[in-house]
Amino acid sequence: MELKVTFWGVRGSFPCATPQHMLYGGNTSCVSVEAGGEVIILDAGTGLWQLGKYLVANGVQGATMLMSHTHTDHIIGFPFFAPAWIGSFHLDIFAGHLRDNGGVRSVFAEQMRDPIFPVSLSHMAANMSFHDFEAGDDLVVGNSVHVKTARLNHPNGATGYRISAGGRSVCYVTDTEHYPGRRDPNVMDLVRDADVMIYDSTYSDDEYARGRVGWGHSTWEEAIRIGQDANVGRVYIFHHDPDNTDDKMAAIERQARAVWDRVTIAREGMAIEL
Template sequence: MTFWGVRGSIACAGPETARYGGNTACVEVRCGPHRLILDAGTGIRPLGRVLAAEPPAPLDILFSHTHLDHVVGLPFFAPAMMPGRPVALWAGHLLPGLTLEGALRRLMAPPLFPVPVEVLAADLAFHDFLAGAVLRPRPGIVVRTAPLPHPDGATGYRIEHAGRAVAYVTDLEHRPGAIDRTVVELVQGADLMIYDATYDDAEFAGRVGWGHSTWQEALRIADAASVGQVALFHHDPGRDDAAMDAIAGAARRRRPGTLVAREGMTLAF
């Protein structure tokens, strides 16, 4: 798996964020010959350039939710513009009142965007489901899902393939002093948990209702669920590389082996 975008809220490219990266959420997970993509933030654009240069193959994009920072890269994703290329798009937070296709049509519409969804010439397949469902997007891959507490809703994913499990849990707000049992169940025993670590515990009190969690809560969840390794993710755009280094050091002291996700970081399981 490779991290192509690790920031939350808004892209923040610049010299002060060069080492950790400034693109918003996008993670590529390779399961044998199959590729799953988690979210379509601005990081999906460089991923698309790589994929466009390779032989075309079906792709699945799993959306945690449809806030702007997690979908804004899709209109710039080169494989989505390749006629006939199969691209399946999945979302578990919009039913019953809304759909993923409807949300993307609102995004790519005047006066906010100059061209409609139809410019995406790939063979798009939209799959709306209710978070909690078990998905089987490709042979040999099981994706378990769970609802996450976030404004407008969000979905957490657990990808299982060849005896390994990676959990993707971003854009959720925890309750201090109460471990979220839904999240613990989703990530239980995962080899890797990618978790929303936008804030730290000291900042969190001033950001209640904003829909995000802390790096300390990531480690509490990991301990409660016997997670193998943690990758802190969805970094606050206001944190420069020095601030991220400080969090990385503190997190490793608290739980050795903890990673702070960086653009371009590739992990193999």
């Protein structure tokens, strides 16, 4: 079974629409995984807008959305997700950090209430189901896609995912802050021997040490350390800082690949097949 991974949004914190952010992309977090006839959506940042158009154009009738967390940059694209306005579309939305805090449906409804947004969640035509679980639980999508989850280190909570099908595995690990000097056991257990790891690499080690401790994000150097220690097939640097222009991202890519040749900078529109 083939897994196809597509990056629709790779930026963190807020979208960037400047000439200096075009090469790597300015839309916020959204990744799709297509496996065994299932479409799995990882986060609902502004990149979800383009993914929605792709699903409509290809006649896709349903999808499963797995939320890492529900900070604004990861949910802001949802009101503009075209399939959610189509009555024949079915969407299952999962979150692992909100069971004791109102549930995921309440968060999506809140961002679409008056006067924040002119149309309410209840007016969306799609058949939507909202599911709250505890990070660490295992999930099954369809008949053949298995999803392992893990609790991440992020303000208000976050969940990492390992999607496995047909002997292949893709891990999505954002937003999370590492523990300097040691590996996060939750992350290591999640990603060990995975084919692909998409990892929160908002900062460099130097930037992190100079005032970013406690902000809930990690570094591209830590991504490499985890990838090497966990025997990951390929690491994708993700959740780029808005201050990182194309020139800076290109410099990071050169530095990272000089350290390890199994690392790639995620770019908007990039697709990989396993």
